[in-house]
Structures are given as C-alpha cells and as structure tokens.
Amino acid sequence: MTATASLEQLRRCHFAVDLGAARTRVYVKGAGLVVDQPSVAAVNTRNGALIAVGEFAERMTGRTPDYIRVVRPVSGGTVVDIEMAQRMLRHLLGDRMRRSLRRRPRLRAAACTPHDADPLAQRATIETLVGLGARRVELVDTLIAAAVGCGLPVERAEATMILVCGAAATQVAVLSLGSIVTAQRMPVGGEAVDRAIVQHLRHEHALMLPSQSVRPLQVALHGNGLTADGPASTEIHGRDVATGLARSVLVDTAAVREAIQTPLTTVLDGIYKVLRDCPPDLVADLADRGIMMVGGSALLPGLDQMLREATGMPVNIAERPDVCAVQGLGDMLEGKVEPLVLDPLGA
Ligand SMILES: Nc1ncnc2c1ncn2[C@@H]1O[C@H](COP(=O)(O)OP(=O)(O)OP(=O)(O)O)[C@@H](O)[C@H]1O
Ligand SMILES: [Mg+2]
Numbered sequence: 419m420t421a422t423a424s425l426e427q428l429r430r431c432h433f434a435v436d437l438g439a440a441r442t443r444v445y446v447k448g449a450g451l452v453v454d455q456p457s458v459a460a461v462n463t464r465n466g467a468l469i470a471v472g473e474f475a476e477r478m479t480g481r482t483p484d485y486i487r488v489v490r491p492v493s494g495g496t497v498v499d500i501e502m503a504q505r506m507l508r509h510l511l512g513d514r515m516r517r518s519l520r521r522r523p524r525l526r527a528a529a530c531t532p533h534d535a536d537p538l539a540q541r542a543t544i545e546t547l548v549g550l551g552a553r554r555v556e557l558v559d560t561l562i563a564a565a566v567g568c569g570l571p572v573e574r575a576e577a578t579m580i581l582v583c584g585a586a587a588t589q590v591a592v593l594s595l596g597s598i599v600t601a602q603r604m605p606v607g608g609e610a611v612d613r614a615i616v617q618h619l620r621h622e623h624a625l626m627l628p629s630q631s632v633r634p635l636q637v638a639l640h641g642n643g644l645t646a647d648g649p650a651s652t653e654i655h656g657r658d659v660a661t662g663l664a665r666s667v668l669v670d671t672a673a674v675r676e677a678i679q680t681p682l683t684t685v686l687d688g689i690y691k692v693l694r695d696c697p698p699d700l701v702a703d704l705a706d707r708g709i710m711m712v713g714g715s716a717l718l719p720g721l722d723q724m725l726r727e728a729t730g731m732p733v734n735i736a737e738r739p740d741v742c743a744v745q746g747l748g749d750m751l752e753g754k755v756e757p758l759v760l761d762p763l764g765a
Contacts, residue, residue, distance in 0.1 A: 423528070423556035425755060431556055433519060434528040434747035435547060436563075437492050437503065440585035440608065440714060442472075442510060443741060445748035451741060452515055457492045459506045471509040480628050494605065495532040495586045496539035497546050504549040511550075520551055527552035528751060530563040530743050533589045533603045558750070560743050561591040561601055564712045566755055567746030568736035572596050573756065577700035578707050581689070581725075582743070583715035585609050588685045592696045592704065600695040602688040608715035610681040618677035623667045625656040682721075686728055693729075708732030712742040 436443040437457065444453035455472030462469050464485050470478060479488045491503035508516060519525060527547040531540055544555045565572045565580045572578065573596045582589040585608045591601035612632040619625040655666045689709075693701065708731045711722060716739040726733045736742050749755050 423558055425750060427556050428528055428558070428747075428750040429753045431526040431528040431751050432522050434530075434744060434751055435507070436530050436560075436744040436747065437497055437543060437546065438584060439490070439492050439495055439587075441740070442492070442507065443744035444507070444511065445744050445751065446515065446519070447748075447751045449515075451744060451748065453510045454741065454744075455510050457506065458488060458490055459502055459509075460486055460488045461502075463487050468505055468509060471506050493586070495584065496535065497542040500542055500545050500549065503546045507546070507550055516550075524553050525551050526554045526556070528556045528558060528747050530558045530560040530747055532587060533559050533561050533591065533598070533601050558747060559598065561589055561593070561598060562596075563746035563750075564743040565591075565593055565710075565746065566749055567742035567744070568710055568712050568739075570710055576707065577696070577703040579692070579704050579709045579731075581685075581709050581711045581713075581716070583607060583685075583711060583713035583718070583721070583739070585714065588688065588713075588715070590685075590688050590692050592692055592700060594700060594703075599697070599700060600692050602692050604684050604688040606681040606684045607713075608718065611678050611715070611718060614678045614681060615674060618674060619654065619656060619667075619669065620659060622673065623654075623656075623669065624659040625654065625665065625667055626659050626662075627654070627656040682724065686725075689725070689729065705731060708734060710734050710736060712736045712739045714740040716740075 432447050434445045440457060442453060442455055442457045443451065446452050456476040458475040459471045460469040460475040460478045460482065462485060469486060475488055478486065482488060489502055491497060491499040491506055497503045529543050529547060531543055540557055543557065547555045560582055561580060564582050570578045570580060572593050575595055577592050577594045577599065579592050587603055587605055587607050589601065589603045592599045615632050616627050619627050649671055651668050651670050653666055654669050657663065658665045709725060711733065716735050722733045722735055
C-alpha cells in the first residue's frame with residue numbers, strides 16, 4: 419500500500435511532520451522548517467513529568483540518575499509510544515508555534531511514513547498528529563517526499579533512482595511519472611552501522627564506546643574512509659571493557675570497513691533487487707542519471723564511492739540530504755509542486 423495523498427489535499431495542510439527514528443522535523447506553512455531535533459525525551463519516572471526533549475534530552479543519554487529515563491518514542495521508523503511522541507512534539511514546537519497552529523479553524527497536517535508502512539504504523543502516525551489538534555492527516559510515502567525535496571524531476575517520464583539512508587532503515591525506489599515503479603525497504607541504516615562499529619571495538623580492542631561517540635570514528639574515516647584509499651589507521655578514545663579506565667587504541671580502518679560489511683551488503687542487495695524488478699527501458703535512464711542519495715546516513719564517509727564502485731552508476735548526494743523528506747512535504751504544502759499533467763503529444 420502506498421500512502422500518498424493528492425497534491426490538492428496536501429496544499430490545504432498547515433504543517434508537516436517527519437517523525438524519524440533519529441530526528442523529528444517539522445515544517446510549518448509560511449514559516450519553513452521550524453523543528454529539526456533528535457527524537458528523544460527525558461522523563462522523571464517519579465511523577466511522569468517531561469524534563470527535556472530533543473538535543474537536551476539526547477545529551478542526557480547514559481548519564482542520568484535512576485529516576486530519569488531517556489526514551490525514544492519513534493523506533494524502526496514508526497511511532498511506538500504515541501503519547502510520548504505527542505508530548506515530545508508539543509515541547510519541540512514550543513508555545514508560540516503551537517498557539518499559532520491552534521488558531522487555524524480546521525487544522526490539517528501532513529506526515530511522511532516509510533515505504534510499505536503497515537496500517538498500524540500509519541495509524542500511530544495519524545493518532546500522534548490528531549493529538550496535536552489536527553482534524554485531518556495526509557500521509558505521503560517518504561520516498562516521494564524525499565524525491566520532491568531534493569529536486570528530482572519525479573514528474574518526468576525518465577526514471578530516477580532515490581536512496582533514502584535513514585537511521586533505522588534504508589529505502590530505495592525507481593520513480594517515473596510521479597510514482598513509484600519499484601521499491602524496497604531494508605531494515606538497516608545509520609544505527610546498524612554504528613552498532614557494528616561499537617561491537618567491533620568491543621570484541622577486537624576490548625574498548626567500550628557509547629554509540630553517540632561513534633561519530634568521531636566516522637569522521638576519522640573521512641576522505642573515502644569506506645573505500646581502500648582512506649587512512650590506514652585512526653586513534654580512538656574509549657574505556658577498557660574490563661577495568662573501565664580511559665584508554666585509546668589505534669584502530670585499523672580496513673577492519674572497521676570489514677565490520678560494517680553486513681549492513682552495507684543488505685543495502686546493496688536491496689538496490690540490486692530494485693534494479694532487477696525495473697523495466698529494461700527505465701534501466702537505461704538510470705544508467706545515465708544514476709542514484710540520488712538522501713537521508714542523514716548518506717553522509718557516511720565514502721558510502722557514495724562504495725555504491726559507485728558496486729553499481730557502476732553515477733551516485734550523487736543531495737545538497738541537504740538529512741532534511742529532504744520534510745522539505746519535500748513543505749514544497750507540497752506551499753503548492754510548489756506542479757500536478758502531473760500528462761500530455762501525450764508533448765506540446
Ligand atoms: N555526517 C554524518 N556521517 C555519518 N552518519 C551521519 C551523519 N549525519 C547523520 N548521520 C546518521 O544519519 C542518521 C540520521 O539520519 P536521518 O535524520 O535521515 O534519520 P531519521 O529520518 O531520523 O531515521 P529514519 O528515517 O530511519 O526513521 C543517524 O543514524 C546518524 O548517525
Ligand atoms: Mg527519515
């Protein structure tokens with residue numbers, strides 16, 4: 419089932435939400451992108467009060483006393499705790515923005531949901547936004563929203579391929595004439611890559627690393643770190659698994675590359691499947707136009723180069739890959755997306 423509302427309906431929405439496993443983003447019509455924060459809330463378990471949301475809550479991860487719990491209401495790309503997601507969104511929006519939204523007589527919201535999201539997951543997203551006062555919620559497939567947001571010419575007859583590299587999932591599609599020709603959703607993303615790196619350091623170097631501090635290692639892998647031309651080794655600071663004392667080790671980057679092969683292979687398999695399922699005429703277009711990468715994990719150093727080598731196709735990263743999906747929703751709200759006009763004579 420593809421959840422894609424009509425442009426007509428979307429133009430009547432007042433705000434749009436992308437509830438991601440890693441980050442929550444909100445676009446308000448006329449105001450632009452007003453929220454781009456981690457999907458995290460910190461709760462006082464003694465009285466249920468919300469202590470912090472977004473960046474502040476994320477910084478508390480792993481360093482709170484017993485009575486504070488850090489929660490993630492979105493997991494695997496779907497809202498798993500509707501009430502908490504609503505409270506988090508209310509706080510992220512802030513009083514002023516919420517009041518201005520509430521003034522609209524019939525508040526309408528749009529949201530993107532992962533490709534092939536099941537009806538329960540869709541319902542959870544809808545309910546979250548209804549709790550925020552929306553009287554109507556339009557759902558858009560993330561693949562379409564992201565393609566619009568990065569300016570791909572989705573309405574044309576030539577095929578384009580988009581790869582959405584999220585935290586919990588990676589989605590890939592071939593698009594033509596404004597719709598999805600074939601698509602796959604793989605349940606691995608930035609989180610799986612981070613986990614593989616954390617496990618590698620633990621097993622091979624007896625080094626503990628909270629997964630938030632994986633980024634330094636990724637940064638150290640810069641300059642095509644995922645390909646063989648990157649630096650041979652890099653120094654990582656962590657704690658000894660046995661003693662708990664601070665320690666740094668020199669990590670072999672080739673071994674890190676090896677460690678993240680499993681999630682990356684799953685992504686490649688999905689891309690190959692989509693190519694196999696794609697009509698031959700469209701495959702020729704794809705060879706010219708290549709793959710457009712969006713999503714935060716598109717910035718994983720060297721991932722683009724790795725895909726170029728594996729597929730032999732041109733690979734590009736969108737200008738602001740992390741916000742493409744919500745930007746696409748925003749463009750639809752603002753009426754910037756032309757409805758598909760089919761003119762067989764091309765006049
Ligand atoms: N510069 C970077 N290098 C490597 N990874 C990055 C970088 N910036 C962000 N990421 C990763 O991107 C992911 C977040 O991407 P994004 O914001 O698209 O996720 P999301 O929309 O919340 O997730 P999903 O769509 O799967 O629900 C995280 O796993 C994060 O580690
Ligand atoms: Mg996302």
